[in-house]
Amino acid sequence: MSARIKEYRGTYVSRKDLEEGRVPAVRDKPEARYAWAAGVAMGRFLAELKEGRIIGRRCRRCGRVLVPPRMFCEWCFRPTDEWVYVRDTGTVLTYSISHLGPAAERIEEPIPIAVIQLDGASPGVGMLHKLGEVKFEEIRIGMRVKAVWKPPEEREGAITDILYFRPLKEGEGQEGGE
Amino acid sequence: MSALGVKRKVAVVGAGITLFRRRLKETGRELSFYAAKMALDTAGITLADVDAVVCGTAPDAFDGVHMKGEYLLDGMGGHKKPFVRVYVGGGTGVFTPIAAWWHVASGHFDIVLAVAEEKMSSCFPHPQKAFTTIFDPMLTRPLGANLVWIFALEMQRYMHVHGVKKEQIATIAVKNKRNAVDHPCAQLADPKITVQDVLNSEVMVWPVQRLDISPPSDGAAAIVLAAEHVAKRLTNDPVWIEGVGWCLDSTYWTNRDLYYPKYVEYAARMAYKMAGIKNPPKEIDVAEPYDPFDYKEAHHAEGLMLVRKGEYLKDVKDENDIFAKYGRDGDLPICPSGGLLGVGNPIAAAGMMKICEIFWQLRKEAGKRQVKNDPRTGVAQAWGDLMQVGTVVVMRA
Amino acid sequence: MERRVAVVGVGWSGFAPQTADLSYKELMFEAATRAYEDAGVDPRRDVDSFVTCAEDYWEGHSIFDEFVPDQLGAVMKPTCTVSGDGLYGLAMAVMQIQAGLFDVVAVEAHSKASDILTYEGLLRFAMDPIFTRPLGWHPYALAGLEMARYLYDTGALEEHCAMVVAKNKRNALANPLASYGAALTADDVLASKPLFEPLKELDVAPLVDGCVVMVLAAEEVARKLTDTPVWVLGMGWASETITPEARDWCRPIYAELAAGMAYDMAGITSPANEIDLFEIDDKFSYKELQHVEALGVCAYGEAARLLEEGVFERDGDLPVNPSGGCLGVGNLLEATGLHKALEVVLQLRGEAGRRQVPDAEVGLAQAWRGLPTASGAVVIFGVEKEVRA
Numbered sequence: 001m002s003a004r005i006k007e008y009r010g011t012y013v014s015r016k017d018l019e020e021g022r023v024p025a026v027r028d029k030p031e032a033r034y035a036w037a038a039g040v041a042m043g044r045f046l047a048e049l050k051e052g053r054i055i056g057r058r059c060r061r062c063g064r065v066l067v068p069p070r071m072f073c074e075w076c077f078r079p080t081d082e083w084v085y086v087r088d089t090g091t092v093l094t095y096s097i098s099h100l101g102p103a104a105e106r107i108e109e110p111i112p113i114a115v116i117q118l119d120g121a122s123p124g125v126g127m128l129h130k131l132g133e134v135k136f137e138e139i140r141i142g143m144r145v146k147a148v149w150k151p152p153e154e155r156e157g158a159i160t161d162i163l164y165f166r167p168l169k170e171g172e173g174q175e176g177g178e
Numbered sequence: 179m180s181a182l183g184v185k186r187k188v189a190v191v192g193a194g195i196t197l198f199r200r201r202l203k204e205t206g207r208e209l210s211f212y213a214a215k216m217a218l219d220t221a222g223i224t225l226a227d228v229d230a231v232v233c234g235t236a237p238d239a240f241d242g243v244h245m246k247g248e249y250l251l252d253g254m255g256g257h258k259k260p261f262v263r264v265y266v267g268g269g270t271g272v273f274t275p276i277a278a279w280w281h282v283a284s285g286h287f288d289i290v291l292a293v294a295e296e297k298m299s300s301c302f303p304h305p306q307k308a309f310t311t312i313f314d315p316m317l318t319r320p321l322g323a324n325l326v327w328i329f330a331l332e333m334q335r336y337m338h339v340h341g342v343k344k345e346q347i348a349t350i351a352v353k354n355k356r357n358a359v360d361h362p363c364a365q366l367a368d369p370k371i372t373v374q375d376v377l378n379s380e381v382m383v384w385p386v387q388r389l390d391i392s393p394p395s396d397g398a399a400a401i402v403l404a405a406e407h408v409a410k411r412l413t414n415d416p417v418w419i420e421g422v423g424w425c426l427d428s429t430y431w432t433n434r435d436l437y438y439p440k441y442v443e444y445a446a447r448m449a450y451k452m453a454g455i456k457n458p459p460k461e462i463d464v465a466e467p468y469d470p471f472d473y474k475e476a477h478h479a480e481g482l483m484l485v486r487k488g489e490y491l492k493d494v495k496d497e498n499d500i501f502a503k504y505g506r507d508g509d510l511p512i513c514p515s516g517g518l519l520g521v522g523n524p525i526a527a528a529g530m531m532k533i534c535e536i537f538w539q540l541r542k543e544a545g546k547r548q549v550k551n552d553p554r555t556g557v558a559q560a561w562g563d564l565m566q567v568g569t570v571v572v573m574r575a
Numbered sequence: 576m577e578r579r580v581a582v583v584g585v586g587w588s589g590f591a592p593q594t595a596d597l598s599y600k601e602l603m604f605e606a607a608t609r610a611y612e613d614a615g616v617d618p619r620r621d622v623d624s625f626v627t628c629a630e631d632y633w634e635g636h637s638i639f640d641e642f643v644p645d646q647l648g649a650v651m652k653p654t655c656t657v658s659g660d661g662l663y664g665l666a667m668a669v670m671q672i673q674a675g676l677f678d679v680v681a682v683e684a685h686s687k688a689s690d691i692l693t694y695e696g697l698l699r700f701a702m703d704p705i706f707t708r709p710l711g712w713h714p715y716a717l718a719g720l721e722m723a724r725y726l727y728d729t730g731a732l733e734e735h736c737a738m739v740v741a742k743n744k745r746n747a748l749a750n751p752l753a754s755y756g757a758a759l760t761a762d763d764v765l766a767s768k769p770l771f772e773p774l775k776e777l778d779v780a781p782l783v784d785g786c787v788v789m790v791l792a793a794e795e796v797a798r799k800l801t802d803t804p805v806w807v808l809g810m811g812w813a814s815e816t817i818t819p820e821a822r823d824w825c826r827p828i829y830a831e832l833a834a835g836m837a838y839d840m841a842g843i844t845s846p847a848n849e850i851d852l853f854e855i856d857d858k859f860s861y862k863e864l865q866h867v868e869a870l871g872v873c874a875y876g877e878a879a880r881l882l883e884e885g886v887f888e889r890d891g892d893l894p895v896n897p898s899g900g901c902l903g904v905g906n907l908l909e910a911t912g913l914h915k916a917l918e919v920v921l922q923l924r925g926e927a928g929r930r931q932v933p934d935a936e937v938g939l940a941q942a943w944r945g946l947p948t949a950s951g952a953v954v955i956f957g958v959e960k961e962v963r964a
Contacts, residue, residue, distance in 0.1 A: 002193070002538040003545030005220070008363050009212040010197030010204060010397070023203055026705050028242065031696025034315075034635035037689070039598025042316055066433070068317055072604045074428050074645035077611075077619050079604075094338070094436065096330035097384035102322050104306035110384075113327055115432045126432040128318060128331075136384075141338050160320045184675040185578070205705070237637040244632040244701040247658050248948045252816045258832060261814035261950065262667070263658040267638040273655060277667065283674035285577070286840075311637040422676075426625075426644045426654035444651055563641040567654075 041069045044083065050157040052149050056121055058084045064122040086120030088147035089168060093117050093126045095139050112136060116145055116165055132164030144168040184452065188282045189409035189416030190275075190401050190573065192221025193534040198365045198397035198522030201299035206241050206398075207253030210295045213398035213527075214255050217291065221402040222412055228402075229287035230260040234274030234294040236267060236525035236562075239308035242300045254293040254400075267312070268470065268562025269424065269569035270294065271399075271529015276422040276571060278403045288405045295398040296524035305394040312564065314429075326391070330383035332436040332565055333473045337385065339437040340488030342476070344385055347491065348376035349500035350472035351389055354513050357506070358520020360546035363531075365395055365522035373497060376472075390472045392517075397524035399531045415541045420555075421455070421572035423448030431564045442481030442561060442568030449557070449570040450483075458483045459510065462572075463553035464539050466532035468561045469517040478559055479512060481568060511549040514539065529560035533571060540575040580669045581797035581804030582920050582956070583679075584614020584790035590752045592689065592905065594784040599634070599687040602786045604646040607683065610788035611648070615800055616679065618648025622790065623677035625649040628657050628664040628684035628909045632697050635690065647683060647788070659812075660684070660942045661787065661913025662952035666810045668791050678796045684910035685786035694782060702947045703817060714946050715779070717819060719771025722861040724824035726773065729864075731879035733773050736860040737764035738882055740777050743857060743896050746889055747903025749929040752914075754783050754905045764860075778860040783905020787913040789920075805920045808937065808955045809843065811836025815949035822949055827862075829951050830869035830941060837939075837953040838871070846871050847893060851935040852922055854915035856943040856951065857900040866941060867895060870953070894932045897922070912942030916954055923958045 017023045038046055041057065045068055048055040057080035058065045059073035065084050066073070073080050095114035101107045112131035117124065131139060132148060145165035155161040194216025196202070196209050204212070218224060233254050238246040247263030254261070264270065264277040271294045278292035298305040309325035336342065351371070358367035371389070379388035409416040425444035428434065446458070455461045467478035476490035485492075494500050504512040515521055515535040518528045536556035538544040559570045586609025588602045597605075611618050618625075625647050629639040636642060640656035643649065657664045661684035668680035688694065698714035726732065738761045747756030759777070767777035797804040813832035815822060834846075843849045853872065857863035864878040872893060873881055881887060887895035898904055898918040907914050919938035921927045936958055943951040 077648035
């Protein structure tokens, strides 16, 4: 009966109303901390990142090489069969330029990001990361890129052991995947 | 789907909704109460008549209460009743009626109240920060990801694969924000907005700009579902739930091509099959696909098979074209409510708002928003998770 | 209920205080694989719908359903989350089947409590932010208050609660899934550290990791899949407000309502006579006494006496928590009820080893969602006499 109802309830208040105490409010901060077990697949993935390598898992039934690795193939519903190193070069599948930080705050230096299909992983199997050493106007879907790693002593076994991916230079790396 | 077919017919007999605003004074319980009470009143029943309550609300991180459903149930009529909360991220608003539907269709309950609520304003410094917790803590969060990243990456794929331009996509934001002028609860209605305004708005995560996005909001919406024999007693205008569908894709979204929401298509197929719909563009009179971003309306309308892949914005060059194709006067009105872009996006309540809209449209009670094509069949759809879930409901008058 | 639904497969993994070598996804994959193997189904082909039971803050991820389909075989299939205990998930699965939507539905719930660093902080975070949290109490205060009032009203003693702990931990010694079995006496419990008097340390079920997956099927499919279908005879669930000021401190009304609904459906009028075993929620020792009464197994205030008389022992007339309950197995968070259902299913199939309750044909599983809620569910299972010959 939306046309018949005259009054829809709810009282708008502004941020200033809250900040200046015109609206009573209670403040609290959750104590919510976790230490997630990485498990077999992610544990190995992170350990390999520390060594400057990217590792995936292959399912022999569908033949896919999966990054990030998982111990189960979600298409075949069976355990994956073997570890497979993939290269740290790849192809941009999609990209974007972020002017926002995690809390929607505007950041000074926009960050280019991309989903990158790594050479050696199956077609369409991509990884999210940042791009760097590239002019925004030059980023293209299909662009060939290579990982730039932190120096070994700074790596922690985290996705951030890769600083970003940069465009492949002339004569560098191979075209396409395996 | 079971070979047996559906056991009992179920109708929507009442609906309620609150204002949607960036920040409302009322608590989540109070907002839920307003919406639930309005739904009960319009159905002509009281809480005593309700056999069970189903709650839909999205991340607990927004309202700032763990096990949020337990906290909200007071305002949802759940005290001393069978009460359950279902949750599929952004798809929740259209999934809550589906869960309420199976409560009735299974024969266990005759009258069920379904309430969806969100109070995003509780989250400081900004609700967006809570969204970071939807990302994988090992793969994504350390990169400093913002929610808008994945939309931008998806929008980029959609534009690239289909050759669609930003100016075309922006017409959707214009249509919905202008449509919203006629929605009494709307947060961001704007009768004068143009494509140029959208294209001039600040870049958030390229190619997404500020006016491409729906806002965070507080709000609640609710419906009453009844079994056939009860519905016929309560009202002369029951709106039947003819089809329900939902589908969840892999969490590994970087391993998927985002240009097309296959999971929306699967959900739609499930719902259409149940409803006996074989030719969606012809048989559906009005649609409310989920539009948290303007390009999403196109993305989802294609997933709903209302148009061919990539063709939603075919021949749409400006504001006039989009209204001609999908305005309230046309053959296939899309988001006559004003959608999330215009009315607001209190996540779970937004999907329920679309359900309410189809309900009112099919009953010819949508006032100034009423579509002109004498609608009999409508579809509401929501989406959520990491570009992952589609939830679809088909209703018929 | 016209279209009967049965449990046709069960699987589990974990059931240890620490499972740090496996991620929650790997735990789930293992439990799901076992359940599908037990049911003889391929989830990609034979399972129509998937229900998981999870709360974001237990997992540390918002929108937790994002992270479940892959390891359950649910990708590109109808999958949803119920923010509640595993028994709620079972109830939803039953309704999905009885509505005529699906023939086979899988239900999953797990606890990866070992990933949580601030469990009590999370319990606090579940309390009313405006009226309760600012009091600054530890959430167990609510349990202490309720225990005190319940004992006062019924005349039951702290000793009786201690006896519950001793019984359940002793039962747990015979349960390979139980992490907290111990040969404790009631005196040991009474001597344990006070937390919120009269609540003591050993009155509280410790956390544990574990995952349970169950496969449910409509009757005609169930009979094709297995010779030992375990039928869902009845189910019920109910909630009360979390507002402490509004609750009954003696009686868990939510459990009474849930049980009433389940008994109606099952056609049970005398639970003590018609049900052979009870797996009920004892996240705190006194809750077992409260819940037994709420389930109508005995009159209000009578549970303590029956406990003393040994009626609730595994070899007693009314076995309660032969598995060891939460006190013996551990607090499995939202998987609590699904574990209780698992125990009942195994008992009814005659697969409970040393824990076996003889001639068990009808069993009841009941769960409470834990502090600060007043919500819970009940599911009653049964097997056919001829199958048990």
